Amino acid sequence: MASLRTSSGSVLLPDTSSTEYHRLETFSNSHKEDDASPFLDSHSTRARSYKRPLLKTCLLQFLALLWLVPIIALLYLNFKNHVIGASAWCPGGKCWVDMFNYDTSITQHNLDRLDKENHNLLGTLQLVSKALEVWFSLIAASLVYIVTMMLAAKPDGLPIGYLNRPREFSELTGLFDPVLWTSSPPITEGLVKGTHKARIYLFVAMTVMLCIIANLMGPATAVLVLPSLQWIETDLIGDQHFEQYNSATPPGTGGFAQNWAWACNESQFTTGNYSCAAAATGPALDAWIDGFVASKGAVQALSQQDYVSFAFNYTFQASSDGAISDYVYWAPSRQVMADLSDDLYMMYNVSTGGNKSSLAHPSEFESYATYNNSLQVRLQRSGPVIGTRPKVWTGWRDNTTVTTVDPKREIRCYSSYTPLVEDSASGNYTRCVRTGTGWDLANKQASFSVAGAYHADTKTVGPGVDISVFFSDRAAFLSNGAFPAGFSGKCLTNGSIPQGTTCDWNQIFLDDQPPQVKNRSSHVNTVEMRITNSQTSALLVVDFVAFSAFTRYMLDASPLTNPLSLVQTQNLSDTGTPMVLDPAWTLAAWSADVNGVLASNRTTTSMLLGVMEAVLKNPYKELEDSLIYYLSLLPVIQTLSLIDHNLTNVSSTSAPDIQYPRMTRNARLNVWAYGLSSRTSYLGIVVAITGCLVVLIQVFLGLVDRRLHRSSTELLIAALEHPPGSEFTSVPRNEKEMARVRFHLKHNNGPRSLEFHVKR
Incomplete structure (x- = not known):
């Protein structure tokens, strides 16, 4: 049987056309570990540390932690129901629709202009949402890698079937791969310690959860980052x-x-x-x-x-x-109608820039000014x-x-x-x-x-x-x-x-x-x-x-949609x-x-x-x-409409509202705003908060475990360097059983900084 050799003549693998797993005993007995020239360090024998420098570690974890800033800001905006205004892009909080302009074509022109600006902004925010999703996927992949390396470094090792989980965990199709569910040691297997089994089961559960979170993070951030046009209720005014x-x-x-x-x-x-x-x-x-x-x-x-x-x-x-x-x-x-008429007149003065000092209730002018920055206003009493x-x-x-x-x-x-x-x-x-x-x-x-x-x-x-x-x-x-x-x-x-x-x-x-x-x-x-x-x-x-x-x-209040001012x-x-x-x-x-x-x-x-x-x-x-x-x-x-009524300043603490109902006014505003206005927004909140926990865990483990990141190539080379043994002698020749064979990684200082061992 011929053998594959490196350019230096070192033996790596038996030459065979069979695709099944081979026992390590097929290597020549003359192949000694001391004679092998590791590809990983064939050109350098200088010593190096297997740990990442502290400064570089802190910088990378800071970049991961930085992901929390936009997410927490979005959570705050949505929990607070932050109102932007008549447009999704409303710098300074002023987007004037000119609702009471006698030339309604001007009002309509303003609405069309704001609508165009909204489309441009929402398209940009979609890109922001995608960037946040990719950012989180990198953080989640780092977490899976850290946990994989930590488990592989344990004496009991990790099943070979999970070697590529850091690279494959985010693929939804991977959830249907039998290797994911069959590589874990059976509960009844006595050769594996109970604590090790628990770690493997938790590892699988973690990667499955991260797969779901990573794939939901895009829609979740889109829900949170994109404001919506909605009707909101302002605070009640009136005592x-x-x-x-x-x-x-x-x-x-x-x-x-x-x-x-x-x-x-x-x-x-x-x-x-x-x-x-x-x-x-x-x-x-x-x-x-x-x-x-x-x-x-x-x-x-x-x-x-x-x-x-x-x-x-x-x-x-x-x-x-x-x-x-x-x-x-x-x-x-008619008494309430007269109050609503005053509300409408106040809205007119706010929209047209009237002088509040000339109004009957100048102290209330500012409360109506908040209604001006909206597409539609429904005054309520x-x-x-x-x-x-x-x-x-x-x-x-x-x-x-x-x-x-x-x-x-x-x-x-x-x-x-x-x-x-x-x-x-x-x-x-x-x-x-x-x-x-x-x-x-x-x-x-x-x-x-x-x-x-x-x-x-x-x-x-x-x-x-x-x-x-x-x-x-x-x-x-x-x-x-x-x-x-x-x-x-x-x-x-x-x-x-x-x-x-x-x-x-x-x-x-x-x-x-x-x-x-x-x-x-x-x-x-x-x-x-x-x-x-x-x-x-x-x-x-x-x-x-x-x-x-x-x-x-x-x-x-809009003459455009309610020209008769019908209550x-x-x-x-x-x-x-x-x-x-x-x-x-x-x-x-x-x-x-x-x-x-x-x-x-x-x-x-x-x-x-x-x-x-x-x-x-x-x-x-x-x-x-x-x-x-x-x-x-x-x-x-x-x-009946003419009959008037009396109001009193009696406190609701001394007389319940059932006996003396409180007479209030407020408005429903059609505005662009953040908020929890749908079931999908609640899903976005849950996913985002879960993502924050993932980032915090990743930052903590990243600071505790500073091992260098090993690429798939490095892991493969380390596996090829593993000296032959009898690990697969008693293992049936099928993917399920082979995937359960455990491997152990040993991180060292020096030229050969990564050792790959297979064990039963």
Whole structure:
């Protein structure tokens, strides 16, 4: 058998065409270790240290440690949710979109310019992400090499199958290589010490983990280094708390009413002369009605408050079969709308460079300035909202009774009443309400009228409409008009109760009303609109319960995306706390004086007269015209929107927010920012933190173990220099068993600084 020789004639390997492993005994017995000329040091016999110089070691570990700087910075930016601004590239924190420019093409040009800059920056950051990934891969490879060399230097050595792990550990395909999983010594093998087995198993687990981390590091750093366009919530501002509504008392100019009743003084409000507010509330109601008619019945007709517009909203309940059973309409608070209008005006001044000293609240200017550096701004305020379940129905003389109990107490009853909007199966009731302060001091009533309209075709003036508004503490619903057992029918009759008739009113006005009408049985409001001619009279009746709740108001401040400055209400419930409502608020909504007469030429009054004359012609007709419904509903919504509320500086520590909710404002900003806004960002955080631990371990081991780095060539040459022995004599000729054979590395000072030994 021929042998391979070096240029100096030294024997290295037996010459064979077989690819299987060969026993070391096949080498010539004459081949002695002293005769071999090691290739590694064949040209030099000078002594050298196997340890790396301390300065070089510190420098290399410093470069590894330096990887933590950008990673920790990225972790900080993401944990802090650092906001960059309207662009991903925003030097100085100022990227002006010019949101309120009257020439919207300039705003659009700014948006396009920022978008182009974003693409350029994000492309560059992708390269940064790749650089961080490669950097970490080098550090991880160094760690695997150090651990491999440390284990190989142990007396028990390391399986030959793991000799190339420092070079192959990051290859995902290597996880499917059987050698990785079969080179470890079997648990039941008694020739290998338990501590050695544990070290090998931990080594394999470490390399597998580092393989996963190294391959995830690229996506992880990309997630962390690339900012995203996202909506963020700014901090809440405001230390005042909601105290109460002023609904139980008539409007007064001392509160927010002065905002919409700017032409009125306190004496006019005290005497109930609300026509002084006609310049404000009159057009507001008329415009709302006009908007409804112009939109052909669209329920989202808009109303205006200063610089913003709004529409009432609604929710509904559905029965088990999916049919809508009851609508809940929500009237936004004009007081909150006025605050949002101020917010919008402040935003306008911030964007256009206005002088903050000329503003009403200059101290708040800076808080709005932070909103300017964004692509879109949604101003938000928490505040009260009033809901109602209105019922509109027609009546006539035969189905209405008014019973006089005494001078301070009356009972008004209306027959053929179905409580729910679209559920005829909800029952037929006689609805009775208590009116007069003799029942409860909160029970009040007020009235006004609308003058008849002149008809040019007949040259006559039509009948007018008398409007009476009642607030009642209690309402009772008699199913199919049936009286409770033992209750005399004489107790509910037109006029006075006959003498000698005993009436136990507690039998009717019970707290436990039928479920279909329970939410309409307390704090009830009734608006009677009566029209009369020489033959008969007819009623259009609106009854409702007002209840308070709280919601979040949102205004998109950009004229580009919200040219109408429309305010939206969010997270509306379907219930609330019933409110006492003074009838004077209804008069204020109509701009009517107590017992006054409204002109017939206003939009609202002229339409009301037309509807009432139609009802008078056919009082028994079902309400099918949506105009009738919304002509009755919109004045109610207008009434509820006017009701103002008081705020207090009470501390939340002395009164919980449940009792006195905190009224706050903030904004949602569409900005480029870092943050944990997705599941992938959490994965990036975990991978990055794990990478930091890997780097720290590598730096520590690199400083402790300063052995020179040995290339694959050096390891191969050292293996070839290993003198033949009988290590593979009893090993089956297959890769699995051969890979389990252990090798041991010995590091020396001198010409032959690396020795490779195979052992069983």
